Amino acid sequence: MTRSITxxxxxxxxxxxxxxxxxxxxxxxxAVAVTSTNNECNVDAAEAPSGNLVFDVKNEGDQVTxxxxxxxxxxxxxxxxxxxxxxxxxxxxxxxxxxxYFTACKPGMVGDGIRAPFTVTDSGExxxxxxxxxxxxxTATTQYASxxxxxxxxxxxxTEEFAALYVAxxxxxxxxxxxxxxxxxxxxxxxxxxxxxxxxRLDLREADLVDGEAWTGWHRIEKDLWPPAEGYTALTDDxxxxxxxxxxxxxxxxVDRVQDLSFTADQLGNGAKELLDEVATGKVTGxxxxxxxxxxxxxxxxxxxxxxxxxxxxxxxxTKDDALADLLTTRFAELQTLLDQYRDGDGFVxxxxxTADQVKELSDAVNALSEPLSQLTAAVVL
Amino acid sequence: MSGITRRQLLVGxxxxxxxxxxGALVASMVPRDDRxxxxxxxxxxxxxxxxxHQAGITTPAQDRLYFAAFDVxxxxxxxxxxxxxAWTAAALQMVAGQEAGEFGAVGGPYPAPPDDTGEALGLxxxxxxxxxxxxxxxxxxxxGHDRFxxxxxxxxxxxxxxxxxxxxxxxxxxxxxxxxxxCADDPQVxxxxxxxLARIGFGVVSLRWSQLGFGRTSSTSSAQVTPRNxxxxxxxxxxxxxxxxxxxxxHVWVQPSDDPAADWLVxxxxxxxxxxxxxxxxxxxxxxxxxxxxVGRTKGSxxxxxxxxxxxxxxxAVSGRGGLPLVAExxxxxxxxxxxxxxxxxxxxxxxxxxxxDGLGRLDAGxxxxxxxxxxxxxxxxxxxxxxxxxxxxxxxxHTGSALFAVLPGVPEGRSYADALLG
Numbered sequence: 001m002t003r004s005i006t007x008x009x010x011x012x013x014x015x016x017x018x019x020x021x022x023x024x025x026x027x028x029x030x031a032v033a034v035t036s037t038n039n040e041c042n043v044d045a046a047e048a049p050s051g052n053l054v055f056d057v058k059n060e061g062d063q064v065t066x067x068x069x070x071x072x073x074x075x076x077x078x079x080x081x082x083x084x085x086x087x088x089x090x091x092x093x094x095x096x097x098x099x100x101y102f103t104a105c106k107p108g109m110v111g112d113g114i115r116a117p118f119t120v121t122d123s124g125e126x127x128x129x130x131x132x133x134x135x136x137x138x139t140a141t142t143q144y145a146s147x148x149x150x151x152x153x154x155x156x157x158x159t160e161e162f163a164a165l166y167v168a169x170x171x172x173x174x175x176x177x178x179x180x181x182x183x184x185x186x187x188x189x190x191x192x193x194x195x196x197x198x199x200x201r202l203d204l205r206e207a208d209l210v211d212g213e214a215w216t217g218w219h220r221i222e223k224d225l226w227p228p229a230e231g232y233t234a235l236t237d238d239x240x241x242x243x244x245x246x247x248x249x250x251x252x253x254x255v256d257r258v259q260d261l262s263f264t265a266d267q268l269g270n271g272a273k274e275l276l277d278e279v280a281t282g283k284v285t286g287x288x289x290x291x292x293x294x295x296x297x298x299x300x301x302x303x304x305x306x307x308x309x310x311x312x313x314x315x316x317x318x319t320k321d322d323a324l325a326d327l328l329t330t331r332f333a334e335l336q337t338l339l340d341q342y343r344d345g346d347g348f349v350x351x352x353x354x355t356a357d358q359v360k361e362l363s364d365a366v367n368a369l370s371e372p373l374s375q376l377t378a379a380v381v382l
Numbered sequence: 383m384s385g386i387t388r389r390q391l392l393v394g395x396x397x398x399x400x401x402x403x404x405g406a407l408v409a410s411m412v413p414r415d416d417r418x419x420x421x422x423x424x425x426x427x428x429x430x431x432x433x434x435h436q437a438g439i440t441t442p443a444q445d446r447l448y449f450a451a452f453d454v455x456x457x458x459x460x461x462x463x464x465x466x467x468a469w470t471a472a473a474l475q476m477v478a479g480q481e482a483g484e485f486g487a488v489g490g491p492y493p494a495p496p497d498d499t500g501e502a503l504g505l506x507x508x509x510x511x512x513x514x515x516x517x518x519x520x521x522x523x524x525x526g527h528d529r530f531x532x533x534x535x536x537x538x539x540x541x542x543x544x545x546x547x548x549x550x551x552x553x554x555x556x557x558x559x560x561x562x563x564x565c566a567d568d569p570q571v572x573x574x575x576x577x578x579l580a581r582i583g584f585g586v587v588s589l590r591w592s593q594l595g596f597g598r599t600s601s602t603s604s605a606q607v608t609p610r611n612x613x614x615x616x617x618x619x620x621x622x623x624x625x626x627x628x629x630x631x632x633h634v635w636v637q638p639s640d641d642p643a644a645d646w647l648v649x650x651x652x653x654x655x656x657x658x659x660x661x662x663x664x665x666x667x668x669x670x671x672x673x674x675x676x677v678g679r680t681k682g683s684x685x686x687x688x689x690x691x692x693x694x695x696x697x698x699a700v701s702g703r704g705g706l707p708l709v710a711e712x713x714x715x716x717x718x719x720x721x722x723x724x725x726x727x728x729x730x731x732x733x734x735x736x737x738x739x740d741g742l743g744r745l746d747a748g749x750x751x752x753x754x755x756x757x758x759x760x761x762x763x764x765x766x767x768x769x770x771x772x773x774x775x776x777x778x779x780x781h782t783g784s785a786l787f788a789v790l791p792g793v794p795e796g797r798s799y800a801d802a803l804l805g
Contacts, residue, residue, distance in 0.1 A: 081492070093491060266493060331585065360588075364455050368585030378494030 031056045031091075034105065036065040036084070041105030041114035049123035055092040055103075059084040063108040067092060069118070072100040082109075093382055098122040136316035137265040137380065143312040144268050145261060148188050151305075152255040155184035159251045163244035166221060169237075175225050179294035179347060182218060186301030187308075189278055190271040191261070192254060201250050205288070216246055219291075226291035265313065269377030272309035275302040276370040284363045286351040296348035299362075300339055306373065307332050313380050321379045324372060331369040338365050427567065428507045431477050433792040434649050435635060438511030439729065439754050440624035442603040444565040447595030447733040448572035449655065449750065450580065451558025451785060452587040454520060459530045459804065465586045466800035469514070469562075469579050470793060479507030482578045499581065502574040508567040512575055514799050515653050515787030518542060520559040532803070537636075537644035539652060539757045540788045547770040548781060555657055555783030558590045563653070563752070565731075569594065591783070593657060595733020595750045602731060608684060608692065611749055612660050612734050613778075615677050616684035619692055620719070622729040633727045633761065634754050636791075646802045649791030651754045654728075654762045657735070657783030660748035665778050676774040678715025686715060712774040718765065726761040728753040748779075758786055 031054040035042040038061035057067040064085055069078040069092065078101065079094030098120050104113030158181035165174040185192060185203070193199045200208075202217040209215055221243055224235045235243065282288040283299040310317075310328055317325045338361065342349045354362075429437045454462055472482040481487050483497020490496050521536035523529055564575040573594070580589050599611045600618040604625055611617040622629055631637065636647045665673070674680055678687055678696065686696035687708040696715055700708045709716050720727050731754060736747035755761035770776055791802050 091492060361455075364585075364588045367588070368455075371581065371584040374495045378491050381493050382491055 030054060034058065034067055034103070035060050036067060036105035036107055036114075037061040038063060038107050039114070041067075041103065041116065043103050043116055043118065046117070047119035047121055049125075050096060050098045050120050050127050051123050051125050053079075053092075053094050053096050053120070055081075055094075056089055057081055057084060057092060057105075058089040059086055059107075061107045062086050066106040066109055066113070068102075068104040068106065068113060069094055069096065070102040070104060070115075072102070074102055074115070095127060096120045097127040133316050133319055133380075136319065137313075140268060140312040140316060141263045141265060144263050144309060147308050147312075148191050148258050148261065148263075151184045151188045152258045155181065155188075156248075156251050156255045158184065160248055163248050166225070167237075167241055167244045169240075171225055174221075175292070178218075178222065178225065178292060179289075179297035182294075183297055183301040183304075185218070186278075186298045187305035188258075189302065189305065190274040191258065195254065195257060198250055198254050198257075202247065202254070205290070207287070207290075216243060217250070218247065219289075221247065222289065223291045228291075265316070266377050266381050268309045268313055269380055272306040272313075272376060273370070273374050275306040275309075276366060276373055278302050280363070280366050280370060284359060284366055286359075289351065293350040293352045294347070295351040296339070296342055300348065303332070303335060303339065310373070310376065313376065316380050317376065320382075324375060324379050327372050328369070328376065331365075331372060335365040335369050338362060427509050428478055429509050429511050431474050431793070432795045435651070435792045436511075436513045436789060437477070437792075438513035438563055438565055439634070439651060439731070439789070440602055440630065441509070441511050441565070442606055442624065443598040443600050443731055444509050444511070444567050444572075445598055446566055446569040446572050447598075447750065447752075448564045448569065448576045448592065449595065449752075450562045450564075450576045450592040451517070451590045451655075452560040452562070452580070452583065453590045454529075454559045454586065455588045456586045457529065458586075461586045462530060463798075463800045463804055465583045466514075466803070467798045468582045470798040470800075472578055472582055473512040473514075473575070473799075476502075476575050476578065477507060477510045477512060479505075479510075482582075499574065499577055501577075502571050505568055505571055508571040510564065510566040510571050510575055512579075513563040513565075513653075513789060515561045515563075515789040516540075516803060517558050517560065517785065517787050519557060530804075535644060535646060535803075535805075537647055537788050538641050539644075539759055540786065541759060543654075543758070543784055543786050544763060544767075546766050546781065548776050548779060549770075549784070550780050550782055551784050552782050555591045555593075557785050558787070560587060561653065561655070561785065561787045569596065593735060593750050593783070594737075595735050597734045599732045599734055599749060600730040602729060612662055612747055613665055613673070613677070613775075615673075615679060615681055616692060617749075618730045618732075619679075619684060620727075622727050629727065630729070633756055634729050636756055640756070644788075646805070647788055647791065650802070651756065651789045652758050653785075653787045653789050654751070654753045654755065654758055655783070655785045655787070656751040656781055658749045658751050659746065659780040659782050661744075661778045661780070662747060663744050675710050676713060676778075678709045678713030687713070710774065712772050714769075714773055714775045717769050717773050723765045723768075724760070726755075726765070728755050728761055748782075754789070 032048055033044040034055050034057040036057060036059050053069070055067060055069070059065045064083060066080065066082045066084065067090075068080045070076065071078055078096060079092050081090045081092040084090045101118040101120060102115045103118045104115045106113035158177065162174055162177045162181045165177060192202070200217075203219065204215060204217055205219050206215060206223065223232070224240070224243075227234060279299055279302045283295045283302065286293065286295050288298050289295045310332065314325055339348075342354070342358075429441055431437060456462065475482050481498035481500075481503070484490070485497045487496045487498040487500035487503050518536065518540045520529065521532045521540070562576055562579055564572040566572040566575070576592065580587075598609050600621050601608050602621065602624055604623045608616040608619050622633060624630075634651050636644070636650050636652075638645060638648050641647070668676075670681060674687065679685060680687065684692035685694060687710070688697040688700040689708070696709050696719065698707060698709050698716055698719075698721070702708050716722060731752045733750045733752070734747070735750045736745055738746055740746045753762060790799055793799060793801070
């Protein structure tokens with residue numbers, strides 16, 4: 001069978017030709033040009049056919065501006081593009097059904113913005129289920145917030161237990177609990193990392209220390225529990241108490257802060273991608289748990305967290321891009337199958353037990369998942 | 383359910399009002415930066431993609447190389463096809479000096495990662511060629527198992543190269559299921575090509591090894607001057623040239639009569655890749671007389687030691703004082719010469735490389751040898767076996783990487799790299 005890929009190959013070239021032609025033309029058919037100045041919001045069309053609307057928003061003022069498409073109540077945001085610096089052009093792509101809307105530029109990012117009525121005429125084409133998707137995304141973000149709170153609750157419980165064992169000098173039991181407790185941290189790592197003050201206190205690796213910086217948190221205790229054979233001075237009992245108390249206090253602070261957190265769909269999608277980035281740069285290289293070598297626990301936890309974010313977004317994704325949802329489902333399953341090969345009892349084999357070929361195979365599976373996962377955010381929010 | 387995807391949304395698929403409007407929408411949204419159009423060189427630095435043979439073989443050798451070998455990590459033949467199709471589309475764009483993907487580097491939606499990685503924005507096409515080949519391991523695995531239903535299409539000449547004396551091969555720099563040779567006037571353009579193809583392939587193919595070559599060591603057109611290798615000598619003076627079309631048919635292009643099982647490869651070729659480390663520090667301590675004796679040519683003009691200028695054919699019979707031949711018995715020129723190798727010739731297309739230093743105060747550098755042949759069993763194996771044993775130069779060389787690939791025939795318009803291979 002000889003399959004033609006003419007469509008695949010020719011289409012982009014045709015686009016180039018179109019683009020060149022149209023760039024020379026005075027107006028850009030299809031997209032609505034918006035010019036935002038310090039005191040004006042010039043929208044070059046007052047109406048557009050229903051379906052997918054594109055606004056090219058150029059900031060000709062000297063302040064940062066924003067552009068909104070608002071529903072006819074003037075309150076509900078149908079679509080927005082933020083942080084448009086002076087001189088820059090940003091695009092807003094939005095799906096809108098027939099009806100009355102408002103456009104609004106917000107130079108200086110304050111006030112109600114400079115508004116004008118905007119009409120979406122009936123193109124006769126069915127418009128995507130915007131209401132349904134909005135509902136699905138709202139459900140997704142609520143579910144994810146619950147997940148974060150649940151993981152934080154388990155994290156503090158196990159952290160307290162771990163800290164008590166460590167202070168009591170029950171090092172064997174502390175070592176056994178270490179990776180298990182950290183699982184709950186690693187599952188919500190992008191959320192935890194969003195707290196720029198807590199993250200370094202809790203999760204800084206020795207290699208990331210700046211000269212003279214105090215080293216605290218999980219990895220400080222890790223080194224004390226799995227000390228290097230030479231050149232290491234164990235922490236004193238008092239130092240252990242201080243280190244453990246701080247670990248518990250900072251973790252409690254994290255738990256308190258996540259109680260009121262709410263999330264947006266793009267945070268979920270990007271969080272899933274970031275979790276796989278963590279795997280790619282820290283876990284699959286064995287750099288995260290340099291003393292305990294429990295990197296595969298963290299690996300699994302990162303994957304868990306990413307999969308949850310994907311799963312809560314999946315109903316919304318299914319309405320937009322079934323193929324991407326299928327691919328992600330497959331790739332998550334393939335990576336999980338591979339990870340399961342390294343299960344040992346309740347946990348995993350140590351990173352140092354993996355051969356170079358096994359690490360390469362894991363890395364390939366991470367890449368295989370990460371590439372389509374990087375498409376998740378745009379697929380659900382656009 | 384309309385099932386609008388981002389792609390469909392922007393390209394104009396389901397749910398968008400009319401294709402005309404959709405086309406216009408995209409046109410306005412994707413102000414593609416045609417690098418070629420914006421460069422002063424106009425269209426002159428674009429090498430045509432389509433043809434009977436792939437570009438990048440007889441194309442006048444560009445100055446820079448980025449070579450990559452991939453393993454196929456999927457066992458799904460349709461996935462392999464999908465990647466090869468996508469590679470074709472991206473290669474077409476990139477050799478034309480355009481960005482890869484539907485939206486390029488900056489024309490896509492804001493919340494999505496860009497299609498193209500962007501480091502070639504604003505650069506000309508730079509004579510980029512992308513040449514794709516397949517290794518024996520794509521057809522059968524180490525145990526001889528048919529991987530993709532291709533075992534009956536395995537060309538007889540696509541062998542595992544034998545071990546040669548002075549080989550010190552690193553498996554991490556050898557072999558591979560697929561290869562991509564990206565050559566360009568600008569290393570960033572060549573790098574960009576490999577990077578984007580690797581990205582497109584994630585999940586199906588995985589980079590096995592790669593090699594940057596910083597300067598060509600061969601001419602493939604009589605219009606080019608002969609470059610120098612890291613020993614400081616002109617290399618490949620007697621190389622096969624693009625202008626010698628009959629000789630190319632004889633020595634480079636796979637012919638219809640060659641292998642009934644591999645008629646799909648007609649118009650293709652075989653690529654021998656050898657990463658040859660050169661012990662340049664010890665070489666540099668060698669007298670000029672010794673260096674010229676080893677090479678068989680003068681260092682300055684490149685003339686054979688038997689006299690004349692660079693392009694004078696060597697006379698192996700001429701002897702000097704003591705009856706010793708002027709072109710020494712073990713000289714590189716003599717051993718590599720067609721007259722010493724049953725008349726076989728190769729199209730050499732190698733590049734000087736360096737990969738930093740070796741931790742012992744020496745440069746990790748040498749020749750990334752590339753030769754295109756019609757059959758490596760007769761054109762490379764006997765010659766290399768002889769040279770590894772008898773070449774005076776051998777003590778300065780260490781082969782650290784090796785691969786043999788069947789290079790796909792040229793891709794006709796509207797077709798894919800996959801078509802010849804997968805049928």
